[in-house]
Amino acid sequence: MTRAGGPRIVVLAGGVGGSRFVLGVRAALRARGIDDTAARLTVVVNTGDDLWLSGVRLQPDHDSLLYALAGVGDTERGWGRAGESERVSAELQAWGSGWPWFTLGDLDLGTHLARTGWLREGATPTEVAARLGGRWSLGARLIPMTDAEVDTRVAVAADAPDGESGSERVVHFQEWWTRHRAALRPLRFDNPGIAEAVPAPGVIDAIADADVVLLAPSNPVVSIGPILAVPGIRDAVRASAAPVVGVSPIIGGRVVRGMADVCLTAIGVDTDAAAVAAHYGARRDPSGLLDAWLLAEEDAGAAARVADAGIRPVVAPLWMTDAARSARLAEDALRAAGLT
Amino acid sequence: MTRAGGPRIVVLAGGVGGSRFVLGVRAALRARGIDDTAARLTVVVNTGDDLWLSGVRLQPDHDSLLYALAGVGDTERGWGRAGESERVSAELQAWGSGWPWFTLGDLDLGTHLARTGWLREGATPTEVAARLGGRWSLGARLIPMTDAEVDTRVAVAADAPDGESGSERVVHFQEWWTRHRAALRPLRFDNPGIAEAVPAPGVIDAIADADVVLLAPSNPVVSIGPILAVPGIRDAVRASAAPVVGVSPIIGGRVVRGMADVCLTAIGVDTDAAAVAAHYGARRDPSGLLDAWLLAEEDAGAAARVADAGIRPVVAPLWMTDAARSARLAEDALRAAGLT
Numbered sequence: 001m002t003r004a005g006g007p008r009i010v011v012l013a014g015g016v017g018g019s020r021f022v023l024g025v026r027a028a029l030r031a032r033g034i035d036d037t038a039a040r041l042t043v044v045v046n047t048g049d050d051l052w053l054s055g056v057r058l059q060p061d062h063d064s065l066l067y068a069l070a071g072v073g074d075t076e077r078g079w080g081r082a083g084e085s086e087r088v089s090a091e092l093q094a095w096g097s098g099w100p101w102f103t104l105g106d107l108d109l110g111t112h113l114a115r116t117g118w119l120r121e122g123a124t125p126t127e128v129a130a131r132l133g134g135r136w137s138l139g140a141r142l143i144p145m146t147d148a149e150v151d152t153r154v155a156v157a158a159d160a161p162d163g164e165s166g167s168e169r170v171v172h173f174q175e176w177w178t179r180h181r182a183a184l185r186p187l188r189f190d191n192p193g194i195a196e197a198v199p200a201p202g203v204i205d206a207i208a209d210a211d212v213v214l215l216a217p218s219n220p221v222v223s224i225g226p227i228l229a230v231p232g233i234r235d236a237v238r239a240s241a242a243p244v245v246g247v248s249p250i251i252g253g254r255v256v257r258g259m260a261d262v263c264l265t266a267i268g269v270d271t272d273a274a275a276v277a278a279h280y281g282a283r284r285d286p287s288g289l290l291d292a293w294l295l296a297e298e299d300a301g302a303a304a305r306v307a308d309a310g311i312r313p314v315v316a317p318l319w320m321t322d323a324a325r326s327a328r329l330a331e332d333a334l335r336a337a338g339l340t
Numbered sequence: 341m342t343r344a345g346g347p348r349i350v351v352l353a354g355g356v357g358g359s360r361f362v363l364g365v366r367a368a369l370r371a372r373g374i375d376d377t378a379a380r381l382t383v384v385v386n387t388g389d390d391l392w393l394s395g396v397r398l399q400p401d402h403d404s405l406l407y408a409l410a411g412v413g414d415t416e417r418g419w420g421r422a423g424e425s426e427r428v429s430a431e432l433q434a435w436g437s438g439w440p441w442f443t444l445g446d447l448d449l450g451t452h453l454a455r456t457g458w459l460r461e462g463a464t465p466t467e468v469a470a471r472l473g474g475r476w477s478l479g480a481r482l483i484p485m486t487d488a489e490v491d492t493r494v495a496v497a498a499d500a501p502d503g504e505s506g507s508e509r510v511v512h513f514q515e516w517w518t519r520h521r522a523a524l525r526p527l528r529f530d531n532p533g534i535a536e537a538v539p540a541p542g543v544i545d546a547i548a549d550a551d552v553v554l555l556a557p558s559n560p561v562v563s564i565g566p567i568l569a570v571p572g573i574r575d576a577v578r579a580s581a582a583p584v585v586g587v588s589p590i591i592g593g594r595v596v597r598g599m600a601d602v603c604l605t606a607i608g609v610d611t612d613a614a615a616v617a618a619h620y621g622a623r624r625d626p627s628g629l630l631d632a633w634l635l636a637e638e639d640a641g642a643a644a645r646v647a648d649a650g651i652r653p654v655v656a657p658l659w660m661t662d663a664a665r666s667a668r669l670a671e672d673a674l675r676a677a678g679l680t
Contacts, residue, residue, distance in 0.1 A: 091446075
């Protein structure tokens, strides 16, 4: 598996964990002597956590990846811009407008407004992502999973702490995630309209042309899940000649960040490295995806169950606590895909 | 002419000059012992200079009035918020988005985003103005002239400095005014859609119920002009039992601020206090408005021509260089309307 200019990698990714992993993949490619990583590395980005806020379009996962790749991200928080301020947000709160629990940085808002202006002029999200990506040298191409708006909605039980009546109610993903910190028991995650959505231009071609397809250690339910729910993407991954390698978002039986365990529970999947692998499925199975699955040394005991599910387990250090460890993990994933 | 609670005043106004004059009227009412000036003072605000910028709705004249009445305006510049910063605007410029020549302050942007969010939720501009006005104690009610979007367009000659071909081209008012500083020769000002627009709720009632109608010393062409072009407003002013008093925006044969002379020239009106009065017209004439016209001491020589046009000239100090002078001018206007 060699190709002039280096291998073509496609990563399916969400925001924070996805960003660290994609930085690692870029570093792994550079370590292999590949300079033009942008021509080699395509990230299919979750748009399920996108939202309209006071008339402005936000794409948090995309922007996390954008800022991380551009080197302008706040590495401490893991999201948003470095050196951020929140003057506009404070005004919005004074006006009683918007979602006061949603942090909106001034620099970040510049991105949102540029995007919104272009969208309102008729540009597609894919075109907008290309324009945004053109400001810096990212070393990767970011493509939204779809140009359709399929913002994730969460159906929550009506025995929720804030005492709404009725059997269930539906909130925007960001309201559930950011405002309620996933404390409202989720019954279901939906992406209205996704059954009619089509993959964004370039997504299917990138997957078909890939030498390796990687599933980042992002939230399997609300980050990777929406990507795979866009009709055509799962089939394209399955139809690809490339090995498909996933990285467990579970380390030592716990989610690394966020509240992915609550999401997994809601869809009936245990918070367990082997269970998540089985959720994605073995490629030999009718709708499964994975050839190999990287799981943490802490979860080495689950490797046998991964193998039993028909997926090749690869035990590796999964903590992406710094750039070197992220690059090492990415290299392990590339090797698991057969790159040498 | 006395009414319990004090006289009801309606002012037709644009932004900067309008703000100073309205502050003066509020002060004049307070000086008459009227505490609840908000119930007495209604400002019908020009919306012709409104614009969409990167998907966000800006209403510069309204906001100038809002900030001035709230006491949060930048009194030095005469527009925008005090203590303003421009972090978001700098980002928009870095993105190559928006109109780089249009200054967009961060605090100001909070207003625009609150407005845009409410508009996109379905609120009317009138409802938005009421919500915005509710944040502070303004001592006045601001009503947009119409809820329709009738942003002013300027047809400019194609022999414009930037070398566009063809006989003319049309630009948004703000592009002409702010970007080109009115340097492109204007052929015509249009407010597309205004012939089908209706006055915003409350406008006609306020005029019909007024004891005095005042025309602020705002730009007669692009500030007062659009207000009077909304079908029904000119007729309502003419039909009102109230005296109608205008204040000249010309002092000593020159415009006080802005580039109103260029606007006047474009519509064939001399930059002259009497010519502007004649442009508004005498109330005795078929479509005229004015009972009285305040003109500057420097223009006292034009008083006879104002009188010849059928309008009662009142020579007064017109410079609104501080709050006391603005209040004095407003008091002179109220007296010219017969209030004692």
